[in-house]
Amino acid sequence: MSNPNAxxxxxxxxxxxxxxxxxxxxxxxxxLTIERGEFAAIAGPSGSGKTTLxxxxxxxxxxxxxxxxVCGQATQTLSDTVLTRLRLLKLGFxxxxxxxxxxxxxxxxxxxxxxxxxxxxxxxxxxxVESIIEKxxxxxQRGQRPAQLSGGQRQRVAVARALVTRPELVLAxxxxxxxxxxxxxxxxxxxxxxxxxxxxxxxxxxxDPKIMxxxxxxxxxxxxxxxxxxx
Amino acid sequence: xxxxxxxxxxxxxRNLRAHRRKSLIVGFILFLATGIIVFFGALVDxxxxxxxxxxxxxxxxxxxxxxxxxxxxxxxxxxxxxSMPDIGLMLDFAAVAKVVRAVPNVKAIVPMxxxxxxxxxxxxxxxxxxxxxxAVRDGDEPKIVERRDHVRAVVKRMYDELSGAKEMVxxxxxxxxxxADAKRAxxxxxxxxxxxxxxxxxxxxxxxxxxxxxxxxxxWVQFLGTDLDAFxxxxxxxxxxxxxxxxxxxxxxxxxxxxxxxxxxxxxxxxLDALKRHRDExxxxxxxxxxxxxxxxxxxQYRRVLYQLDLAAGVxxxxxxxxxxxxxxxxxxxxLQELLKVNDSNFDERYAWFYEHIAPHIELYPVKIGxxxxxxxxxxxxxxxxxxxxVYGTYTFEGxxxxxxxxxxxxxxxxxxRELYALMTPERMAEVQALREKSGIKDVKRExxxxxxxxxxxxxxxxxxxxxxxxxxxxxxxxKISRSDAEEGFDPAELERGVAINAAVLLHDASTEAQxxxxxxxxxxxxxxxxxxxxxxWQEAAGMVGQLAVVARLILYVIVFLLLLVAVVVINNSxxxxxxxRVKEIGTMRAIGASRRxxxxxxxxxxxxxxxxxxxxxxVGGVTGIVFWQAVGLPAQNxxxxxxxxxxxxxPDVSLTHILVALTLTMFxxxxxxxxxxxxxxRIRPVTAMAEDG
Ligand SMILES: Nc1ncnc2c1ncn2[C@@H]1O[C@H](COP(=O)(O)OP(=O)(O)OP(=O)(O)O)[C@@H](O)[C@H]1O
Ligand SMILES: [Mg+2]
Numbered sequence: 001m002s003n004p005n006a007x008x009x010x011x012x013x014x015x016x017x018x019x020x021x022x023x024x025x026x027x028x029x030x031x032l033t034i035e036r037g038e039f040a041a042i043a044g045p046s047g048s049g050k051t052t053l054x055x056x057x058x059x060x061x062x063x064x065x066x067x068x069x070v071c072g073q074a075t076q077t078l079s080d081t082v083l084t085r086l087r088l089l090k091l092g093f094x095x096x097x098x099x100x101x102x103x104x105x106x107x108x109x110x111x112x113x114x115x116x117x118x119x120x121x122x123x124x125x126x127x128x129v130e131s132i133i134e135k136x137x138x139x140x141q142r143g144q145r146p147a148q149l150s151g152g153q154r155q156r157v158a159v160a161r162a163l164v165t166r167p168e169l170v171l172a173x174x175x176x177x178x179x180x181x182x183x184x185x186x187x188x189x190x191x192x193x194x195x196x197x198x199x200x201x202x203x204x205x206x207x208d209p210k211i212m213x214x215x216x217x218x219x220x221x222x223x224x225x226x227x228x229x230x231x
Numbered sequence: 232x233x234x235x236x237x238x239x240x241x242x243x244x245r246n247l248r249a250h251r252r253k254s255l256i257v258g259f260i261l262f263l264a265t266g267i268i269v270f271f272g273a274l275v276d277x278x279x280x281x282x283x284x285x286x287x288x289x290x291x292x293x294x295x296x297x298x299x300x301x302x303x304x305x306x307x308x309x310x311x312x313x314s315m316p317d318i319g320l321m322l323d324f325a326a327v328a329k330v331v332r333a334v335p336n337v338k339a340i341v342p343m344x345x346x347x348x349x350x351x352x353x354x355x356x357x358x359x360x361x362x363x364x365x366a367v368r369d370g371d372e373p374k375i376v377e378r379r380d381h382v383r384a385v386v387k388r389m390y391d392e393l394s395g396a397k398e399m400v401x402x403x404x405x406x407x408x409x410x411a412d413a414k415r416a417x418x419x420x421x422x423x424x425x426x427x428x429x430x431x432x433x434x435x436x437x438x439x440x441x442x443x444x445x446x447x448x449x450x451w452v453q454f455l456g457t458d459l460d461a462f463x464x465x466x467x468x469x470x471x472x473x474x475x476x477x478x479x480x481x482x483x484x485x486x487x488x489x490x491x492x493x494x495x496x497x498x499x500x501x502x503l504d505a506l507k508r509h510r511d512e513x514x515x516x517x518x519x520x521x522x523x524x525x526x527x528x529x530x531x532q533y534r535r536v537l538y539q540l541d542l543a544a545g546v547x548x549x550x551x552x553x554x555x556x557x558x559x560x561x562x563x564x565x566x567l568q569e570l571l572k573v574n575d576s577n578f579d580e581r582y583a584w585f586y587e588h589i590a591p592h593i594e595l596y597p598v599k600i601g602x603x604x605x606x607x608x609x610x611x612x613x614x615x616x617x618x619x620x621x622v623y624g625t626y627t628f629e630g631x632x633x634x635x636x637x638x639x640x641x642x643x644x645x646x647x648x649r650e651l652y653a654l655m656t657p658e659r660m661a662e663v664q665a666l667r668e669k670s671g672i673k674d675v676k677r678e679x680x681x682x683x684x685x686x687x688x689x690x691x692x693x694x695x696x697x698x699x700x701x702x703x704x705x706x707x708x709x710x711k712i713s714r715s716d717a718e719e720g721f722d723p724a725e726l727e728r729g730v731a732i733n734a735a736v737l738l739h740d741a742s743t744e745a746q747x748x749x750x751x752x753x754x755x756x757x758x759x760x761x762x763x764x765x766x767x768x769w770q771e772a773a774g775m776v777g778q779l780a781v782v783a784r785l786i787l788y789v790i791v792f793l794l795l796l797v798a799v800v801v802i803n804n805s806x807x808x809x810x811x812x813r814v815k816e817i818g819t820m821r822a823i824g825a826s827r828r829x830x831x832x833x834x835x836x837x838x839x840x841x842x843x844x845x846x847x848x849x850x851v852g853g854v855t856g857i858v859f860w861q862a863v864g865l866p867a868q869n870x871x872x873x874x875x876x877x878x879x880x881x882x883p884d885v886s887l888t889h890i891l892v893a894l895t896l897t898m899f900x901x902x903x904x905x906x907x908x909x910x911x912x913x914r915i916r917p918v919t920a921m922a923e924d925g
Contacts, residue, residue: 051921060822060917081826087917088824099819103245108238109843116824122234161823167479173921 007169007201008057008071013066015052015224020117026052028224034203034217037167039195041068041215042205050205052175053154056093056204074143077228088116092162093192094204098154100146100161106133110160117165132160136185136190143200152183152206158185164195172204176211188214239829243836250812257838258845261897262796265849268791270856273885274865275787281781281877286773289628290455290467292735293746294753295772296327298405299765306735306774307345310640321764324731331736332759334752335476338739339465341732343457344648345640348608356441356538359385360433367429380535381542383422386440388537390417394818407634412439415649452606456648458726459483465737467810468631474600474624480720481621482647483605484626488625497539497595499532499571503896506573515575526573533567544592551588600624606643606650620644633867634874636776647723649730657854707824735765755835764793779875795896799904806834806908810915817912827913834909835902842901846894852895859883 004010015027026049032110034040034057042050056068060077060083069075071090075083087093091114100109110129114120120128133142136156146154155175162170172191176184188204188211195202204215212218220228247254287293290307297305298319307316321327325340331340359382366374415421416436425432459477463469477483483687486495493501502525509522516522539547545563552566553559561569573581579726598604609618620643643651675690738749746768753766770777810817817830864880867873875881 054420055921058822060921084821084824084826084917087822091820093819095819095920099815101242101250101816101820103242104238108241112238112820113823116829117236129267177379215886 003033003035003143005035006033007036007038007071008032008203009067009069011069013053013056013063013068013205015049015056016064017063026224027056027063028052030221030224032219032226034169034201036201037190037195037199038201038203038217039215040201040203040217040219041212042203042219042221043207043212044092044205044221046207048222050221052224053221054171054173054203054205055170056110058093059087059094069103070198088113090168091167092165092167092170092200094155094158094162094170094175096177098146098151098158098178100157102146105145106138106149106157109146109157110164113161113165129160129164131200132164135194136160144214151179152187155183155187156190159190159194162199163198166198169203170203172202173208174205176206176208181208181210184208184211185214232866235829236832238835240449240836240840243840245835245840246813246833247837250809251494254841255811256805257802257901258841260801261842261901262849262852263899264791264798264900265846265893266852266856267849268896269850269853269885269889271787271790272889272892273853273883274860274881275780275783276886276889277881278783278875279510281881282776282780282875283769284468284877285628285631285874286776287632287737287741287769289631289636290343290462290640290735290774291769292465293741293765293769294750295339295733295735295740296331296736296753296757296764297321297708297733297767297770299763301765304774305767305772307772308731308774308776309637318733321731324729324734325727326760327731327734327757327762327764328727330756331753334746334749334750334756336740337753338737340457340462341461341737342645342726342734343455343462343463343734344645344652344732345455346648346652346729347453348606348651356385357437360437360641361443364433367433377542378858379422379425381450382436384542385538386413386416389440389534390414393741402435407466408727409439416440419631421535426772435896453639453875454484454606454648456643456645456651459485459642459644460723461726462642466628468628470627470629472625472627474622476621476732477644480723482719483623483643484606484620484644484647485623485642486625487638487641489632490629491596491625493638495596495598497593497597498535499529500585500590500595502529502532503585504575506578507582510575510578516573516578517575529573530568533564533571536567536589537564537567539593541592548589548592551706555584555588561662575882582593598622604793614650618647620647630878631874633879634870636874644721644798645726645729645731655871734771743895776874783875791896795900798897799900801837803907806838806905807911810834810912811888814919815922817915818917818922821869821915821917822920827923830915831909831913834905834912838901839898842898846901847895849897850893852888854890855884857883861885 002051010030010032013027013030014025017024017026030049030053032053037119042053044050045102052061056075057070059070059078062068067074067076072087073082073086075086083101091108093099102114107129110133111125113153114125114128130139132144133139136159138153138156138160141149141153149157155178158175161171170191175191176187179187191202191204192214194200206209206212216231218230219226232318239407286307295305295307298321300320300737301318303317321342321531328340328342343454359378362528363378366378390410421432460479463476471485472488474485492504498503506516506522506525506529509516509519516526537545540563548564549566551571552563553561556566556569558566570581571582600904603619603621604621605617627641628637677790736749736753737744750766750768757764770780820830821827861882861884865876866884867876867879867881873879
């Protein structure tokens with residue numbers, strides 16, 4: 001790993017999905033390095049492999065071939081337990097369909113990763129969770145369940161949940177796809193602000209050219225290959 | 232750190248509410264299972280305890296002892312072939328009793344023997360012939376004429392009835408032949424010459440006509456020979472109903488009250504009684520196949536009334552019945568049949584009429600309290616033996632009046648029992664030995680002595696014993712029994728010194744453990760004393776009956792097992808479905824950093840909480856059910872249930888053990904059925920969180 005500033009380093013990564021008797025090749029030789037503090041967008045047509053690539057970076061899946069190094073760890077050699085710890089301690093996730101725990105309220109959803117980490121006291125958690133809820137502008141909704149919130153509000157909760165542990169890297173697969181464009185832009189702005197303020201690395205995928213514009217790094221993929229990478 | 236698990240409990244609880252359908256299904260099953268286990272567990276225990284009381288407090292005691300030479304297993308209430316098993320003999324009961332009484336925890340030992348005998352009560356024809364013979368003997372001419380004409384009328388009626396009855400013709404060759412012989416007694420010729428040789432005519436009637444009726448009235452009684460005082464003192468359920476106790480040191484017979492009422496009483500009266508009981512229990516005759524059958528057969532029993540009526544009573548009854556039934560043309564047989572055509576609407580009236588107008592003219596009981604009856608039995612080697620004994624009263628086992636076991640035995644003193652089966656006391660053995668030596672035979676074995684007693688015919692031994700009044704057999708007939716014989720006393724100590732077939736041991740502490748300990752102790756003690764006896768628990772001694780509790784328990788276990796199996800399948804299914812519904816949420820938690828264990832725990836906790844709540848409610852339900860029946864008493868529907876319940880009602884009791892067992896079982900099976908869904912959930916891959924659908 002040549003670049004000491006790289007948080008993600010991918011070399012010749014292939015991903016093949018078995019599909020019945022045949023196979024679907026989702027990624028065909030990805031080479032990509034993301035540096036700390038980058039606000040990177042992955043763009044490409046539907047089926048091009050954006051989600052697959054984010055899965056590899058997010059350590060929820062491993063490459064069929066090639067090397068994926070995240071936060072200094074080569075993921076394909078790690079056990080589920082270590083990968084889980086890696087996700088818990090170093091990564092944050094924002095999902096296209098928000099994926100909040102339906103039976104928990106806003107505060108609890110945000111607090112959840114902190115509880116899993118188990119590093120902070122109840123009081124410390126409270127301060128941290130409340131400050132981040134304030135940052136995403138949901139102080140008034142802290143006791144509400146996801147079902148009572150709008151799509152935009154839910155995604156703010158998801159952003160807060162992804163960032164509350166101060167992860168090194170936040171992954172977001174089409175975070176704006178289920179939101180109207182105005183709300184979507186506000187979510188991206190929120191992410192952008194946090195990127196600036198905290199220096200957290202963001203990698204998100206999107207179809208939306210307006211969202212791509214907000215990124216300072218744009219990776220274009222098509223048919224499982226990187227066709228263009230601009231800064 | 233702990234807060235993470237606190238949250239998990241919170242999520243679990245909230246999931247239970249969120250997935251209400253699943254929770255209700257699974258919860259209901261767990262509720263049902265726990266409730267059923269508590270309820271039926273307590274019920275089976277109560278039945279077990281009831282049955283234990285029924286058996287141990289009626290005749291079995293806690294342990295039974297019998298000879299180790301037994302060919303069959305002891306079955307106090309009969310084995311599956313309803314024959315008496317051969318369990319050998321304890322020749323020296325006194326020796327056994329001495330050793331057993333010295334064993335700790337032994338309260339008492341009661342000698343006994345159970346067997347069948349024929350109660351040759353005679354029959355109506357016998358009685359009429361006996362009274363005719365008496366009149367002939369007394370030379371009382373007017374009485375002879377009256378009795379003769381009556382006998383003639385009865386013979387004619389009986390012959391006509393029997394030869395017309397299909398069921399009798401099909402009874403077999405012997406009967407048909409006897410019937411043909413009897414024809415002569417119906418012809419005018421026979422009666423015209425009756426006065427010429429009355430004794431010959433009487434003999435003909437006694438030999439040819441009487442046996443015909445016997446076809447209808449052979450009765451076997453099962454009885455238990457015992458030390459009656461010890462029996463009464465040790466079996467708590469014993470209760471005298473009519474008459475008096477058999478005085479100490481006297482020979483005597485006590486009828487089982489249920490047997491006396493339901494088997495011995497005049498057939499027509501007892502069928503009417505049975506129908507009355509049935510109706511008193513709130514049923515109608517029409518509703519019940521058994522009751523209908525009894526009613527339908529009742530009409531055909533009119534002969535049993537008819538044959539018992541003397542001429543005067545017949546005339547009187549005919550007149551009364553004509554008025555009562557408004558049938559002025561009909562003859563007595565027709566009227567009696569008409570009267571016995573009972574149904575739900577006329578029953579109470581006819582029943583009362585029967586007891587008011589007919590009962591006084593007939594013998595309601597062939598044997599009355601205070602009568603002396605001959606008991607005729609066959610010894611184990613096949614010899615017939617008859618002993619006379621006085622009936623002192625009737626007894627019952629309290630609470631078991633309606634159960635078959637409560638009616639199983641009549642009671643007789645052990646001395647009579649021994650004589651009936653030629654089970655000799657050492658004194659008698661010595662006596663026999665002396666006689667044998669006198670007549671040149673050296674060795675006396677029990678079997679040999681018995682053959683000697685009943686066999687060949689004219690050895691001095693037999694003559695001597697018969698002359699002592701030891702054997703009344705062959706003389707026959709109730710009228711000939713002299714009271715002094717039957718009331719012959721005995722030295723109470725003789726009860727101990729001699730043969731018993733088996734013996735009941737009663738314990739102070741009757742718990743299962745104490746019983747097992749006592750059994751081993753008695754075994755060891757008798758073995759040390761070289762007594763050659765076998766000790767068995769009452770469960771084994773009671774034969775098939777003793778296994779009932781085991782069977783009931785087994786059935787419960789099977790039902791519970793099946794129930795739990797169904798529970799496991801249903802819980803497993805609905806949990807798997809719930810898992811599938813929650814794939815995305817679980818995948819998300821996994822992606823965020825929840826471990827597999829954490830996810831699996833979530834499912835286990837959900838089931839645990841549900842099991843605790845539903846199981847708790849099930850316990851409340853089951854306990855409520857038991858408490859209800861405890862207060863009300865579960866009614867026994869029939870004789871068998873009366874036995875199981877040890878009384879007319881069962882008052883079950885629920886203990887902490889029932890509750891804990893039920894909760895443990897349901898919790899165990901609930902958690903067992905969660906293992907697979909929980910494992911499945913823990914295998915949900917974090918990547919599923921990324922899936923865009925739903
Ligand atoms: N689990 C899977 N099994 C089989 N094939 C899959 C699986 N996941 C993705 N694919 C296939 O891999 C290729 C890349 O899919 P991927 O979801 O990464 O594309 P994408 O760029 O995220 O598309 P979209 O813009 O529609 O989200 C597609 O052809 C898809 O059908
Ligand atoms: Mg995608």
